[in-house]
Amino acid sequence: MVKISFSNDVRHEICSSVNDKDKRFACLYGMLLFCRTLTRERICFQSESSTSAALFKSLFKAVFHIELSESEHIRKNGTVLHSYDIEGETASAVFEKYKISGYERVIDSEIIATNSLGVFTAGVFLACGSVNDPSKEYHLEFACPEEGISEQLLMLLNDIGVNAKKMLRRGQNIVYIKGSESIEDTLTFIGATQCTLELMNTKIYKDIRNKANRIANCDAANIDKVVKSAMKQIEDIKLIDHSLGLESLSDELREVAQLRLDNIDMSLQEIGENLSEPISRSGVNHRFKKLAKLADEIRCGGIKHEK
Template sequence: MSFSNDVRNEISTSVNDKDRRFACLYGMLLFCRTLSREHICFQSESRVSAELFSNLFEAVFKYRPAAGEHIRRNGAVLYNCEVEGENAEAVFQKYRLADGARVIDSEIIATNSLGVFTAGVFLACGSVNDPAKEYHLEFACPDEGLASQLVVLLNDIGATAKTMLRRGQNIVYIKGSESIEDTLTFIGASQCTLELMNMKIYKDIRNKANRIANCDAANIDKVVKAAMKQIEDIKLIDKAVGIESLSEELREVAQLRLENTDMSLQEIGENLSEPISRSGVNHRFQKLAKMADELRNGGSIK
């Protein structure tokens, strides 16, 4: 089951009284595919949305729409709910709908029903991506005017909504995770909001773990390269003059490095006969490196 269907299932269970049914059905009607005095057609690929539309319509108008199914070329099932004639006219009268223009009538919806109305809009034309993949919620609106009105409504609740035209269709979309969380909570999908928040926390932790792992890997590579360079210098000195010719402090770190290629500078310092700090060990290796460079340049060790 998709995340969009989780949202639809959750908000459908919250439409449980007369006022909420009226407000939710208003959103579904206003944003449905076809809306005229002669013919109303609600279409959705979601069985949940289609069944809720029929149930709400029957509860409000005491009439059950004609239902049907159509299988698309891609195999998806499209559910249809149709209302015609005097029943369609009754919808226009009850919701004070205008001919030829779809307008959100704020007077119809009490302030505490705006969220349920918007839930109806989501059931009619909304979808939200799986938060494990990306943060994206959108409404495929039936016309430009409704899209503009919906943007205002969403921005009023604190969400950052924008519009775009996709293949001739007016899309209202939200990208930010916090704006999507606000929207889902507003339309009554609080459990899905928590799921999104948990996924965001999981992704943040995973990203931090990956950054730490990458940093650790980079540090390991750096240590290994430094150790190989030190061994190369020591072997060059040994071949030229012998390690025994070195001072006791340089000879001891050189031998420890040759015997322990994976030791860090700090570990070498701790294993000396007289332990010293990491910087002290590094200073001794710098001396050995300088000697090796002099030998490479044809000089001799002073």
């Protein structure tokens, strides 16, 4: 089974929320204003999403009472591009109904009631938006058809408290959002609340997984450190044994040295607990420092070989 993308999940949820006359009008306005071609002579709405394409056709019929014909183009990469061409009197009717300027694309706030602003932005997302799978990357973007309209969208998003930015990618004006919280706010604003919850759950899972990885990495580093320390201690003890003999050591140093030789994987605390007279970790560490100092003196020739 092919897994539906997170972007398509968002589109499906938006479609189910556009369910009354005002919402249909506002959503279609967003889709038209951010579609590929928008002139009085020709309007062309294109999308690789069959969900967005189907909703555009449905909304256009609801608002203008006209049944549009869809054409499909199969691209080299195998994706299907769904297209609707609106020309002549129908295109003029769209411009008149939505009071669209023939010179530039402008978001007309008078057309959209305050409670329809989110639905309008949902239409913009359906026309040119996409969002990455949150398990991989936090990124939502709008590939806008013109620079002027991208600036207006950027201001709209910033006005609702979303930290959006703008860039030019291969000649195309991109308005994008990176932070997970801003993406959550955007998805909620455009009516995709279930997808917002999914993103939040994914973020929690990623945070827990990352924390677990950090702990595991820390544990691995600590184990590495303990093993290296134990190897150094054994090297010192063997040098002392070879040069002076362990019997030359005091009872307390000899006991800790023998425990280390027999148990390379023991921590200092475990060695301290297994002594005939248990001592603290710092006490064990102090004894190993004495052994290390004695071994260094042997290496420097301060104590001669006696065996």
